[in-house]
Amino acid sequence: MKTITLKYVTETKAGSFEYRRQVPVALRELLGGLYEFKKVLGRSETAAIRAYPAYHEFVEKQLEEAKRPSPKVATIETIRTTMDDWRDAVARLKALGIDPTGPLHREYDGAAAYAEFTPADALAENWQVRDRADSIAFGMLNSNGNAKPPEPTFVDAAKLYVKTKVDGEGDERRKRQRVDRVTDIIKTALGKDPKLCDLTRPHAREVVAEMLSSEISPATVDRYCNDIRAIISFGIREFQLERRAINPFVKIDIKGLRAVEKADRDERNPFTKDQLKASRAYVLAHAGPELRWVWRLLEMTGLRVSEATGLEIQDVVTQGDLPHIDIRFNDIRRLKNKASIRKVPLVGDALTAAQEALSAAAAAGRAGKPDAPLFPLYGRERGGDAASAALMKNVRKVVTDPKVTVHSLRHNMQDRLIAKGVSEHDRHLILGHSRGGEADRYGSDEARLVATTKALKLSFDLS
CATH class of the missing domain: 1.10.443.10 (Intergrase catalytic core)
Known part of the structure; x- marks a missing residue:
């Protein structure tokens, strides 16, 4: 009879040989909330010895990759939205004495009336376009005024959420990181920064599927969905979109979550x-x-x-x-x-x-x-x-x-x-x-x- 001495391998009460290795606390979130690596290697010592090298190498590789510095995820501060450019355009014009959110030209009755040459016209003649905000400002100068803001996007909601509910909090850094993380997930899954009014249930399912396919655990996917749901609800309320937008992440189903929740309930025992x-x-x-x-x-x-x-x-x-x-x-x-x-x-x-x-x-x-x-x-x-x-x-x-x-x-x-x-x-x-x-x-x-x-x-x- 062989005597098994493989590291992390123990014989269970059922007689099988199981590999169990806890994930260091610092790496658990990086591995999608994984608490431990666990796998039955076989019903006999011979089978376990045969299966051990490949699985042990897999675990070692996972831990090694988790320790490496991860590529930087774009933060919401570095993501520029149309709303940001629109606000900058309005601010630049207001600094020059023009308020594009109000009327820029006097309205005349009758077809023969000549339009009045206004300060907005004078600015437009010599306006130089250097960036997107300047381009938007130029368009405002050539309009009748009463400029309306663009449709708010998920990133716009996330920025306002951080400014209102995260900045200055005791755990600000951790919360900011989670907002950055879910923002990156949304943009990756949908290929864009979606408008809040355009979000649908299929979009939500697409985001969940993207996370699960990236081997993020169902429990972590649920936490990320909670963050996404909170940001969208906040955006709908603050941008006054209640009649035009829904929160498609409400009661979203996550495959495997119920099994995880049951396992979590059984995960810890009291001390004897x-x-x-x-x-x-x-x-x-x-x-x-x-x-x-x-x-x-x-x-x-x-x-x-x-x-x-x-x-x-x-x-x-x-x-x-x-x-x-x-x-x-x-x-x-x-x-x-x-x-x-x-x-x-x-x-x-x-x-x-x-x-x-x-x-x-x-x-x-x-x-x-x-x-x-x-x-x-x-x-x-x-x-x-x-x-x-x-x-x-x-x-x-x-x-x-x-x-x-x-x-x-x-x-x-x-x-x-x-x-x-x-x-x-x-x-x-x-x-x-x-x-x-x-x-x-x-x-x-x-x-x-x-x-x-x-x-x-x-x-x-x-x-």
């Missing part, structure tokens, strides 16, 4: 009791102080990693009868959705960890800066990803199950609350899930905090 005990012990013995505080908060509150690392000093309240963390939008990070805005009770070791973190901030001279990050090493853009990766290195020292990750702590919290009979509404309040309907409207912050504090104390058997 022994796994949690071993992971906690390893983290507290080997991680730095900030990571240790973050772990303790995650374990006792069910926070998302980015919610914990994105805390500002002013977000942590350890005094009074209801100590808590205020999860809100701040300058460090944004939140997943509006339901994520909440106050999460601090009980037991989570309260102790928060107090220790605040004491460390005071010792470092940051107590007088309420908007300073509670965790300076990770209180930055993508700091949550860095903390998650660092914690995972610790967890993997004692837990090898790929379905158990740092995010599994939220699953543990959910299971703990269910086991103690905590209502679904209060569970959603603690974990930041959407409650829906009337449940989102009623109850003061203090009343909710009282209820969730009782729930957390009950789940951890605290008096």
Whole structure:
């Protein structure tokens, strides 16, 4: 009997030999959201050994290509639209005292009337065309005025979207990159920058098909469609096209998405009791102080990693009868959705960890800066990803199950609350899930905090 020693290959319970290799966090988005490479190489060692070289080479090539600098995608700032040229033309004429959006010539009654020679005529006689904006301006000078803007395109909507909803945000760079990415996808799939009024359902299907054919995962395609849908809806509203344009990306079908969503639901398992005990012990013995505080908060509150690392000093309240963390939008990070805005009770070791973190901030001279990050090493853009990766290195020292990750702590919290009979509404309040309907409207912050504090104390058997 051969003894298989191929790297990344393990024998499954079913007796097959499977290649499994996690994709580094930094490369996952570049590989279309791929979490790991997984393939059954065969039902016997001999078959696995035969199939291994080709598949391993394929994986190595994929990872190597993902590490290479990608060709620059044109940004919306570098894409020139007809709307941009039209605005420049109007601005140039206005700077010379001519407003082409109003009438340029006096209207006369009767066929024998002679047209009046106007300043616009004088400018037109000596106008020099140097670029597209000058060409449009020349056309305006030779018209009757009342110039109307051209039909807005997807890029026009994207530019206004960035200016209105992205500029100045804490995660501005990441959001800009996503807008640039979907803009490039739209132009590549349709071969042009489409007018909003011309977009149809077949166009949407064409864009989705282009993404899927480019081996972008269905989950990533869904995220990109969300971005595209938001930009189009914004453009329709801001350019007042409600009666003339539709958003064809609403409820667009994405082949394979349902299977991915089901797999995602099964992707992570909660820690077993022994796994949690071993992971906690390893983290507290080997991680730095900030990571240790973050772990303790995650374990006792069910926070998302980015919610914990994105805390500002002013977000942590350890005094009074209801100590808590205020999860809100701040300058460090944004939140997943509006339901994520909440106050999460601090009980037991989570309260102790928060107090220790605040004491460390005071010792470092940051107590007088309420908007300073509670965790300076990770209180930055993508700091949550860095903390998650660092914690995972610790967890993997004692837990090898790929379905158990740092995010599994939220699953543990959910299971703990269910086991103690905590209502679904209060569970959603603690974990930041959407409650829906009337449940989102009623109850003061203090009343909710009282209820969730009782729930957390009950789940951890605290008096």
